[in-house]
Amino acid sequence: MSKHAWAGRFSESPVEALDAINKSIGFDLRLWREDIAGSRAHARMLFAIGILSDAEHTQLSAGFDAVEAELAEGSFVVDPVDEDVHMAVERRLTELVGDPGRKLHTGRSRNDQVATDVRLFVVGACDDLRQRAAVVIRRIAELAEQHAGAPLPAYTHLQRGMPTTLGHHMLAWAEMLLRDLDRFADTRRRANISPLGSGACVGSSIPIDREQTASALGFDGITANSLDGVSDRDFVLDFLYAASVLMTHMSRIGEELVIWSSAEFSFVRLGDAVTTGSSMMPNKKNPDGAELLRGKAGRVFGDLMGLLATLKGLPLTYNKDMQEDKEPLFDAYDTSRLALDMCAAMLADASFNVERMRAACTGHVNATDLAEALVRRGLPLRTAHEQSGRLVALAVARDVEIEELPLDEVQEIAPLADKQLLAELSLDSIVANKQVLGGTSPERVRAAAGSMIARLNAALPET
Numbered sequence: 001m002s003k004h005a006w007a008g009r010f011s012e013s014p015v016e017a018l019d020a021i022n023k024s025i026g027f028d029l030r031l032w033r034e035d036i037a038g039s040r041a042h043a044r045m046l047f048a049i050g051i052l053s054d055a056e057h058t059q060l061s062a063g064f065d066a067v068e069a070e071l072a073e074g075s076f077v078v079d080p081v082d083e084d085v086h087m088a089v090e091r092r093l094t095e096l097v098g099d100p101g102r103k104l105h106t107g108r109s110r111n112d113q114v115a116t117d118v119r120l121f122v123v124g125a126c127d128d129l130r131q132r133a134a135v136v137i138r139r140i141a142e143l144a145e146q147h148a149g150a151p152l153p154a155y156t157h158l159q160r161g162m163p164t165t166l167g168h169h170m171l172a173w174a175e176m177l178l179r180d181l182d183r184f185a186d187t188r189r190r191a192n193i194s195p196l197g198s199g200a201c202v203g204s205s206i207p208i209d210r211e212q213t214a215s216a217l218g219f220d221g222i223t224a225n226s227l228d229g230v231s232d233r234d235f236v237l238d239f240l241y242a243a244s245v246l247m248t249h250m251s252r253i254g255e256e257l258v259i260w261s262s263a264e265f266s267f268v269r270l271g272d273a274v275t276t277g278s279s280m281m282p283n284k285k286n287p288d289g290a291e292l293l294r295g296k297a298g299r300v301f302g303d304l305m306g307l308l309a310t311l312k313g314l315p316l317t318y319n320k321d322m323q324e325d326k327e328p329l330f331d332a333y334d335t336s337r338l339a340l341d342m343c344a345a346m347l348a349d350a351s352f353n354v355e356r357m358r359a360a361c362t363g364h365v366n367a368t369d370l371a372e373a374l375v376r377r378g379l380p381l382r383t384a385h386e387q388s389g390r391l392v393a394l395a396v397a398r399d400v401e402i403e404e405l406p407l408d409e410v411q412e413i414a415p416l417a418d419k420q421l422l423a424e425l426s427l428d429s430i431v432a433n434k435q436v437l438g439g440t441s442p443e444r445v446r447a448a449a450g451s452m453i454a455r456l457n458a459a460l461p462e463t
């Protein structure tokens with residue numbers, strides 16, 4: 001059996017419990033791509049500064065190719081002494097190429113190595129989630145354009161408030177997701193600097209070239225303080241926060257799809273491919289996918305809270321506690337990815353019942369429009385609100401809509417009302433009247449669907 005790389009000063013091997021609690025290979029082998037990329041850049045730099053000869057560098061490169069191939073095809077064998085991905089890769093590389101492998105770790109520590117790997121992972125995760133969110137936003141913009149003029153009650157307190165359109169409602173979802181895209185871009189920006197060269201904590205006496213490794217790895221710059229370089233995990237917290245907000249949005253969209261697909265609402269019919277059945281009730285068609293968009297948020301909040309608790313109170317610099325950053329990071333990424341894909345599939349296979357939505361725009365949802373019409377005829381808002389309220393009470397008592405009340409009775413309460421005013425209260429005209437910027441009118445919604453795509457394209461990196 002091979003020995004631990006650090007075995008030199010030890011006379012006993014670790015007890016089983018220490019081995020078990022200390023090892024991260026069970027979950028961090030997932031970072032092998034980032035780890036090998038980092039090591040390749042480090043080796044190229046060691047060659048450039050004369051630590052590795054040309055021949056040694058060539059041997060190491062071939063070794064990396066071989067280790068990479070084993071990992072990619074799943075034939076890589078983890079050794080009992082492999083504590084983590086970093087040691088596993090170096091151990092296997094040295095088995096394959098011999099002595100040059102023993103020079104690779106020159107001027108480097110696992111502390112700056114892991115910080116580098118995790119930063120590279122976060123950058124890739126941000127890019128991936130932004131692309132997946134873009135798919136959902138595009139689908140929403142398409143649906144919004146299609147349903148720009150389809151009336152739907154806008155709810156406050158889950159009570160019908162005033163009519164909006166389905167397109168306007170959906171573009172509100174798109175706004176949430178566009179902010180998520182921006183949050184992941186911001187997270188990426190802060191993550192994309194290289195800590196490599198910080199060493200264990202204070203840098204190195206070897207004249208390593210940090211700028212070279214940083215640019216080879218696609219980083220925008222280097223960290224300025226080696227103590228901070230190895231102990232900063234703010235960028236993981238940033239990612240977990242961005243993922244938590246994204247999942248909050250997923251949960252709100254999921255909840256609306258759950259409510260809307262109930263028989264009571266019947267605003268949407270979800271396709272068979274995105275719903276499930278019941279093992280007992282043959283009639284059931286359950287919106288499990290939408291429920292899990294709602295339900296998966298909790299675990300991502302847990303990931304964020306867990307890592308905040310782990311990092312709180314840690315002294316500088318690196319502490320092994322920080323190894324606990326990976327599982328929440330991976331979980332939050334996998335969950336967010338899955339949720340975005342589920343949301344896209346749900347919206348691709350949903351048919352909206354626009355007649356049913358239109359029919360739900362009743363129950364005096366034009367009372368505010370009546371008050372505003374009176375204001376346009378010169379009445380102070382508070383007086384208009386009062387008169388409209390009294391007309392609602394009368395209409396409720398008669399079980400009719402406001403515009404169905406006889407004009408003379410309306411005029412007793414609201415003397416400025418006339419036939420024209422009552423005609424202005426029809427559903428289509430009150431929707432069309434919301435011309436204010438950011439408002440509900442079909443014209444505005446159509447324009448907003450177009451500008452949503454333009455804003456999305458501007459927010460995405462050129463690929």
Ligand code: ARG
Nearest residue numbers: 024084110111114320322323
């Ligand atoms: N597996 C460790 C982690 O994920 C790598 C760094 C270990 N450093 C050390 N000095 N033991 O944090």
